[in-house]
Amino acid sequence: MSEPTARRRGRPPRAESGDTRDRILDAAREEFSERGYEKTSVRGIAKAAGVDSALVHHYFGTKEQVFEAAVAVAFAPALAAPDAIAEGPLDSVGERLTRFVLGLWENPATRTPLLAIVRSAVNNDTAAAVFRRLISAQLLRRIAGRLDVPDAELRVELAAAQLVGTAMLRYVIKVEPLASADLERIVARLAPVVQGHLTGG
Amino acid sequence: MSEPTARRRGRPPRAESGDTRDRILDAAREEFSERGYEKTSVRGIAKAAGVDSALVHHYFGTKEQVFEAAVAVAFAPALAAPDAIAEGPLDSVGERLTRFVLGLWENPATRTPLLAIVRSAVNNDTAAAVFRRLISAQLLRRIAGRLDVPDAELRVELAAAQLVGTAMLRYVIKVEPLASADLERIVARLAPVVQGHLTGG
Structure with missing residues (x-):
């Protein structure tokens, strides 16, 4: 330096x-x-x-390090959340994770940097690596560590896929009726799906 | 012109x-x-x-019209598929839709233009509108039309969200173990989830 x-x-x-x-x-x-x-x-x-x-x-x-630092600061409150998500009762972890991820997108203060990360990650391999480190190490691995099931990491990633895809279609591509649907209606539909991925048979 | x-x-x-x-x-x-x-x-x-x-x-x-034409040509075979997806037995529509979407991403001939569309849609509102028209009008609406459930369109979009998110994490961001997991293992996990979105109680 x-x-x-x-x-x-x-x-x-x-x-x-x-x-x-x-x-x-x-x-x-x-x-x-x-x-x-x-x-x-x-x-x-x-x-x-x-x-x-x-x-x-x-x-x-x-530049990569500036990007990682900027992302980490933008998500400092969010990155403290995985412990709370992972440490609560296991039978409601699906709803907690769903509310956490959609909450990041509902809040303009985190939506803007999230959108920047998604845009960058989709367009650039270096940014994709930063995003991968962020979501894998910080969030997904910690939740997977709590699950007492085979394929814990794959399950967490497929649960995350449901939420990432919902965020893409609702907040980025803005497909209707999903883009305008009431948040609670979406949570009611997704929480059991995410729970099923994480702890289902 | x-x-x-x-x-x-x-x-x-x-x-x-x-x-x-x-x-x-x-x-x-x-x-x-x-x-x-x-x-x-x-x-x-x-x-x-x-x-x-x-x-x-x-x-x-x-330029928008060139983009739309290029996208339509790249997906000409794929865009013929929604009828087959929608018209087969309703209790296996989840698996057909899952195989169709992941199949597009597994095939290099469609993965490249798909990646281009996703990149463009995430970065540009005009391209997002093209993508929205493509997936809504051509695929999602036609499947929703076959479903005899309330909220058919929202259900189809949440099913699509599971598949879009899986594609993002597996083929674009390349999160492990999802990126290297066997396709059949992923289909086995996702088909019932997608089916549940579409026809579940």
Whole structure:
């Protein structure tokens, strides 16, 4: 990692440093959301944050690492959830997972970065790898670890597939009547399906 | 629609015309697959096909119309399938739909254009509208028309969501173990789920 350029006159003092880091992450989220992974550049993020590119590299490293950091920050609250999802009663884990995933898409604050991740992951293998790490390691493996069934990981992935596909058709492609259907009606239909994937015979 | 430019010396003779049209469609499929909807231009398609842009406009109209034509050609065999899916015995429609959708993704000849459509639809609202028309009008509505249940369209869409999500995680994001799992194992798990969506209580 390179040091900040002379233009910034060395590393900013500690108090300012947190603000700058956050400003870069905010700018990164915006840029990745608007342009997708491929068209976003570290230079563009730096410009949007009002800093030098070298400072972005200094804090985060490569574009892939900035992307991963931006994604992790956007999902910090969400990524704390898997424990609660996995640790509650096993016979209602399907409903908890369904509400969690659809809740991320219903909330504009998480929908925008999610959409950016999906767009980037579909278009770019590096971004797909980040997405894969995020959903596999953070969410799916932890739920699979709680299940006492054969093929736990495959089951969790097929459950996730139901939710990912619903999100695609409802929030991204916007197919009707699904796009306008009441959330509770969808949860009522999907929770038993997801539960069946996870713990069914 | 504009007439071909003078450079082409008027409309090509009838025999050549079909070949040219096919060549433009092949080029369009390639361009949309490689670049996605947004980055593809009529000029680029024309160049790849070795014809003048005006000829592309002459045959197909706007970029959106070229896209729709290229998609329709890529899926011509697939788009004949909904009748067979919908018209067979209702108690095995889940398995037929599951095999049909995963079959499109297993076959490299349809996977490439499908991936192009998904990429384009996720990134661009116009392409999303084309995708929506394709899957709603051609496939989902026709299956829904056969179902004698309340909420037939919503059911078909949630069934489709299971399959779309599975395709995303298996063929696009490539999450393991789903990406490498045996197809028959996945069909065995999904067919009853899709059937349940379509005809379950």
